[in-house]
Amino acid sequence: MISVEVALERVLAGCRPSPAELVALPSALGRVVAEDVVARVAHPPLDVSAMDGYAVRAADTASIPAELTVVGQSAAGHPFTGEIGSGQAVRIFTGAPIPLGTDAVIMQEDTEREGDRVRLLESVSAGQSVRPRGMDFQPGQVGLTAGTILGPRQIALAAAMNVPWLPVRRRPRVAILSTGDEIAMPGDPLAAAQLPSCNGPALAALVTALGGEALQLGIAGDSRDSLSAMVAAANGCDLLVTSGGASVGDYDMVQDVLAEHGMKLDFWKIAMRPGKPLMFGTLKSVPVLGLPGNPVSAMVGAYVFLVPLLRALSGLVGGLSEIPVRLGRDVRANDARQDYLRADLTRDQDGVVVATPHERQDSAVVSGLATATAFVVRTPHAAAAKAGEMASALVLPDIF
C-alpha cells in the first residue's frame, strides 16, 4: 500500500489544465482565468474629480478666504470645454473631468456660493480631490492573472478594464459511474435489498461545486457487460470517477473491466482509512479515479484526491486547506493507515478552533458525514492523543 502523499503526487503527475475558452462576463462567475488579462482602457479615463465642489487653481487658494468667479460647470459625462485662468473656478461634480487650467477641487462644504461668485473657506493643494487618469490602471496593464478565480470583485475589474470576454479554463467534464446491483437511483422503486445511490449525487455535487461539468452515467450492475457498456459511455470526458466494486469480493470487477477497455493501472490500495481500496489509472490518457463504494470512503477519497485533481484541471494548485486544531476528545494511537476522522469544528474561549471527532467512524454512516465540518487527519502510527492536544484537520467547504 502506498501513502496518501505518494498517491496524490501520482494522481497529479500527468494532469494538465483543460484548454482555454472565451466566456462573456455574466457567465464568468467561478471560472478560472486561463491567461493574463490586460486593461483595454485607462481608469479613470481622464483626470476626474473625487468630490462635488469647484475645480480651481490651487495657487488661487493660497490665502483664504478667497473669492473666485464661476465660469461654467463640468458634470460626469459632460466636461467643461474651455480653459480657465487665474481667479476663475468651475462648478464640478464627482467623476467629472477636471477642466483645463485647474489642478484641484475644493469640496462644496468648504465654500459659499453667491450668484457667479464662490467664496473658498479652505485652501487646497495641487492634486487635491483629483483622481489622475490611469490612477487605477493604464491600458495594457495586467489586471487579472492566470489562475485567478473569478468572483464578483474580479468581474468588476474585468468590466472596468472594458474586457467583455474572458479567457477561462474549460469546465472539466467528469463522468461519474456508480456500481452495484443493490444500488438504485434515489426516488426509484427499491427492491427488498436495494438502497439509493448517494455516491453519484454527492460526487456530481462536488464536481459542480468545483466548477466542473458532472455527467452521471448511471448505475452499472454487477456484471461485466453492464459495466463495460457504461465505461464506453464515458468516452469524451476529461476524468472518469467510479464508485464501488473496488475491493476484493467476487463482484468487485471495476478494475478488470476498465483494464479490458485499455486502462493502465497506476495504483490500487492506499494506506488510508476510510478509502483503502482506492484506485487510479489512465484510460486513453483520461485519468480514472476508482473510489470505494462505502459512502464515507467515497467522499473522503473525493475530498482528498478529486478536489486537487479538479483544481489541477482548472489550472489551480492544491486541495482542501489543512489547519491546526485542538482536539475535542481523546483519540487512539493510529496504525499504518492515515486516518480521516469526521469531526465538528467549534471555537473555545480563546478563539482556538476545536475539532471533535465523531464517536461513530463507520464508513457507512452518512448522517455523520453530512454534519461533519472537518476531517481530523491522523498520520500513520500517530501516538494516542488527549482532548486539548493539537492536531491537524482538513476543513470541508461545501461551496468552493
Ligand SMILES: Nc1nc2c(c(=O)[nH]1)N[C@H]1C(S)=C(S)[C@@H](COP(=O)(O)OP(=O)(O)OC[C@H]3O[C@@H](n4cnc5c(N)ncnc54)[C@H](O)[C@@H]3O)O[C@H]1N2
Ligand atoms: N475482504 C475484504 N473486504 C473488504 C475490504 C478488504 O480489504 N478486504 N475492504 C473494505 C473496505 S475498506 C471498503 S471501503 C469496501 C469497499 O468496497 P467496494 O469499493 O468494493 O464497494 P462495494 O462492495 O461496491 O460497496 C461497499 C458498500 O458501499 C455501498 N455502496 C456502494 N455504492 C454505493 C452508492 N453509490 N451509494 C450508496 N452506497 C453505496 C454498498 O452497498 C456496500 O454496502 O470494501 C470492504 N471490504
Ligand code: MOO
Ligand atoms: O477504507 Mo474502507 O474505506 O474502510 O471503509
